[in-house]
Amino acid sequence: MAAPEDHVGEYPFDRQHCLSISDFHRMDVEALLALGERYLDLDIQKNQARHVLAGKTLINVFFENSTRTEKSFELAARRLGADVISMQMATSSVKKGETLLDTATTLNAMNPDLLVVRHNASGAPALLAQKVSCAVINAGDGIHEHPTQALLDALTLRQAFATETDGGQIDGLRIAICGDVLHSRVARSNVELLNMLGCEVRLIGPPTLIPSDADRWGVDVFHDMKAGLEGCDVVMMLRLQLERMSGAFVPSKREYFHFYGLDRRKLGYAKPGALVMHPGPMNRGVEIASDIADDPDVSLITQQVETGVAMRMGILQALSESQDRRRRRAQMDGGVS
Amino acid sequence: MNNTQNFPDVHSIINARIIDPASDYDGDGVITFENGVITDIGPDVLPRGETIDARGLIAAPGLIDMRVQTGEPGRESKETLATAGRAAAAGGVTSFVVMPDTRPIIDDMALVDYIMRRGEQDALVNVLVAGALTKDLDGKTLTEIGLMSEAGAVLFSNGPEPITDAQIMRRLLSYSATFNALIANRATEPSLSDGTCAHESDLSSRLGLMAAPAISERLMVERDVALAELTGGRLLIDLISSREALDVIKRAKTRDLDIAVSVSINHLCLNELDIGDYRTFAKLDPPLRDEADRLALIDGINAGVIDVIVSDHDPRPAGEKRLPYAEASAGAVGLDILLSAGLSQVADGKLDLTAFLAALTINPATLLGLSSGRLAKGAPADIILIDPHKPWVCSETQLLSKSKNTPFDGRRMTGRCVQTIVGGITVFDTLTR
Numbered sequence: 166m167a168a169p170e171d172h173v174g175e176y177p178f179d180r181q182h183c184l185s186i187s188d189f190h191r192m193d194v195e196a197l198l199a200l201g202e203r204y205l206d207l208d209i210q211k212n213q214a215r216h217v218l219a220g221k222t223l224i225n226v227f228f229e230n231s232t233r234t235e236k237s238f239e240l241a242a243r244r245l246g247a248d249v250i251s252m253q254m255a256t257s258s259v260k261k262g263e264t265l266l267d268t269a270t271t272l273n274a275m276n277p278d279l280l281v282v283r284h285n286a287s288g289a290p291a292l293l294a295q296k297v298s299c300a301v302i303n304a305g306d307g308i309h310e311h312p313t314q315a316l317l318d319a320l321t322l323r324q325a326f327a328t329e330t331d332g333g334q335i336d337g338l339r340i341a342i343c344g345d346v347l348h349s350r351v352a353r354s355n356v357e358l359l360n361m362l363g364c365e366v367r368l369i370g371p372p373t374l375i376p377s378d379a380d381r382w383g384v385d386v387f388h389d390m391k392a393g394l395e396g397c398d399v400v401m402m403l404r405l406q407l408e409r410m411s412g413a414f415v416p417s418k419r420e421y422f423h424f425y426g427l428d429r430r431k432l433g434y435a436k437p438g439a440l441v442m443h444p445g446p447m448n449r450g451v452e453i454a455s456d457i458a459d460d461p462d463v464s465l466i467t468q469q470v471e472t473g474v475a476m477r478m479g480i481l482q483a484l485s486e487s488q489d490r491r492r493r494r495a496q497m498d499g500g501v502s
Numbered sequence: 503m504n505n506t507q508n509f510p511d512v513h514s515i516i517n518a519r520i521i522d523p524a525s526d527y528d529g530d531g532v533i534t535f536e537n538g539v540i541t542d543i544g545p546d547v548l549p550r551g552e553t554i555d556a557r558g559l560i561a562a563p564g565l566i567d568m569r570v571q572t573g574e575p576g577r578e579s580k581e582t583l584a585t586a587g588r589a590a591a592a593g594g595v596t597s598f599v600v601m602p603d604t605r606p607i608i609d610d611m612a613l614v615d616y617i618m619r620r621g622e623q624d625a626l627v628n629v630l631v632a633g634a635l636t637k638d639l640d641g642k643t644l645t646e647i648g649l650m651s652e653a654g655a656v657l658f659s660n661g662p663e664p665i666t667d668a669q670i671m672r673r674l675l676s677y678s679a680t681f682n683a684l685i686a687n688r689a690t691e692p693s694l695s696d697g698t699c700a701h702e703s704d705l706s707s708r709l710g711l712m713a714a715p716a717i718s719e720r721l722m723v724e725r726d727v728a729l730a731e732l733t734g735g736r737l738l739i740d741l742i743s744s745r746e747a748l749d750v751i752k753r754a755k756t757r758d759l760d761i762a763v764s765v766s767i768n769h770l771c772l773n774e775l776d777i778g779d780y781r782t783f784a785k786l787d788p789p790l791r792d793e794a795d796r797l798a799l800i801d802g803i804n805a806g807v808i809d810v811i812v813s814d815h816d817p818r819p820a821g822e823k824r825l826p827y828a829e830a831s832a833g834a835v836g837l838d839i840l841l842s843a844g845l846s847q848v849a850d851g852k853l854d855l856t857a858f859l860a861a862l863t864i865n866p867a868t869l870l871g872l873s874s875g876r877l878a879k880g881a882p883a884d885i886i887l888i889d890p891h892k893p894w895v896c897s898e899t900q901l902l903s904k905s906k907n908t909p910f911d912g913r914r915m916t917g918r919c920v921q922t923i924v925g926g927i928t929v930f931d932t933l934t935r
Contacts, residue, residue, distance in 0.1 A: 420646040
């Protein structure tokens with residue numbers, strides 16, 4: 166087995182940024198998942214790979230408050246040997262009126278190698294990516310995408326469903342994504358990725374929380390949990406994003422849980438042995454019952470967090486190697502990196 | 503003939519002219535019912551059990567009134583479920599829908615359950631419930647439409663106020679479609695009608711009354727039709743009063759949309775001239791419009807474009823009406839008068855009897871998902887007997903409603919309900935008195 170730091174693979178990952186799942190080909194995704202899978206081995210994750218990002222600087226730029234995603238990236242980068250700083254933009258210069266492009270100029274002047282960006286405006290990381298010379302990773306932009314979450318979800322699914330013979334493939338799984346799809350960047354990334362990986366994806370939620378054109382996403386749309394969950398291998402619950410609801414979308418948490426919250430009864434509509442996922446943080450008793458969330462025989466939620474660090478290590482490594490190759494090519498061509 | 507000893511729970515109505523708009527039957531025959539359910543009907547049916555001789559009378563399904571305000575809970579001095587039930591029974595109304603603008607507002611499944619239980623206990627007729635569309639009727643916050651539907655609410659309404667925010671209306675229609683819930687919205691654009699008390703016309707101008715144009719209705723109807731088309735929701739356009747609104751609905755009904763429309767009995771029978779010398783009993787919301795509007799609405803019933811006629815029963819204590827016109831409350835009682843007012847239009851040759859009864863029986867039953875509203879085997883024995891020619895003069899002293907505010911006070915009427923049967927039990931009877 167090649168050491169992770171030497172990883173190029175049969176299909177070299179040559180993307181500059183990680184902004185959207187739709188930017189990737191299937192082979193890009195396979196390369197990233199293969200890297201992430203190797204870092205699931207804690208021996209490799211904690212001890213052997215510290216020099217992969219040695220000398221590199223990663224800046225976490227979070228315009229929205231986040232704990233788990235930010236710390237997951239921070240931990241992933243530190244375990245790969247990078248210098249890491251985190252900037253809480255929600256409480257800093259942006260509050261004083263600085264524009265996003267001013268921020269980009271400032272960040273670029275610090276010469277980071279990797280920028281991890283979360284922003285409440287869809288497309289903000291893509292805009293930053295045009296103005297900085299380093300690799301940009303979208304850690305969630307508005308209601309657009311959260312590609313690293315989708316990748317870690319796919320890796321979690323591979324771990325849960327892979328057998329010796331199928332090479333870790335998850336094609337053919339029937340996966341229901343349930344709840345507040347309208348405001349969910351996780352859902353958008355997951356629909357794209359799971360479709361790419363050959364899964365049958367369903368969206369379930371009240372009509373007010375399903376985008377009106379969702380039936381054109383290559384998914385089946387349901388407004389009834391019983392019908393939607395029938396025969397599903399995986400139930401991926403989404404957080405009811407109360408903070409994003411500028412108007413009324415559902416009458417109450419009580420009614421939402423009654424019709425769309427996952428409990429034992431509703432889980433019974435899915436295939437026997439179906440597994441449950443949630444990107445977190447969870448609203449217990451709103452979109453998911455505690456006894457489901459905490460049941461290790463059913464819930465993959467803790468595994469998703471564990472897998473998150475490994476998957477992000479894989480993404481950081483792939484982007485870093487791609488960046489190094491690009492710089493080397495530029496030097497050979499006499500250009501400036 | 504009285505065979506009650508052999509058939510203790512069996513009754514028959516004989517010699518009646520049976521009119522059942524659901525089956526389009528209009529002919530003589532016998533209706534038998536047992537244990538609250540119609541067991542047989544038709545010209546060749548043999549009477550059984552205790553008989554009611556309805557010679558010269560029309561037997562029709564009990565009326566279903568989709569728009570009734572009660573004072574209970576909260577303002578029992580205006581009306582209680584019991585007094586509204588008595589008025590309904592006297593008017594031939596065997597089921598009515600309580601609007602949600604009580605105190606507290608019916609915006610919770612517990613209140614739906616409460617009203618239904620109180621209705622069952624206190625009222626002579628079937629009491630159904632309309633849940634509020636938005637919390638406290640604020641026009642912004644969705645109520646628990648699913649849970650209230652499960653609790654038995656048959657309709658959802660924002661009471662007297664329209665949903666002004668198009669985004670909220672879109673979400674309401676979209677969300678309610680999941681539960682196949684019927685959403686009622688008032689056909690009025692508040693930015694044109696707020697603060698007004700009359701129809702915009704020469705008359706209101708002369709009377710110096712702030713007036714709303716009929717176009718106010720059309721604007722809201724156009725918007726709601728478009729939103730219903732977008733969302734696939736079930737929409738009831740509530741209380742139209744103008745030709746302009748009716749024209750929009752006619753066009754909308756040529757497309758495959760789930761749209762229904764209601765009109766109040768007041769707007770079928772009265773026009774703006776009934777305001778007369780600032781008669782506050784004729785102050786209504788929407789305001790009474792001109793004669794051409796009234797005739798267009800009647801045509802709308804006859805042609806089947808307008809689905810439902812309601813009483814828009816809105817009891818107002820005398821103190822709210824004994825005020826200068828602009829300051830008086832809008833609204834009129836109507837449960838006792840609904841049938842007679844319509845029959846008077848039938849007697850005048852304006853209104854088609856079967857179309858009129860359809861708009862008060864099978865049409866509302868279909869919209870609300872009820873098994874009543876028809877004379878058919880297996881349907882509930884909610885039956886009324888009508889004397890279509892009985893002349894009488896409406897007097898507020900005769901009304902059984904607790905409040906007496908009616909614009910029909912003093913009017914000559916033709917036709918009246920003479921017996922009302924709800925679930926096989928006679929709850930109003932002038933035949934045997």
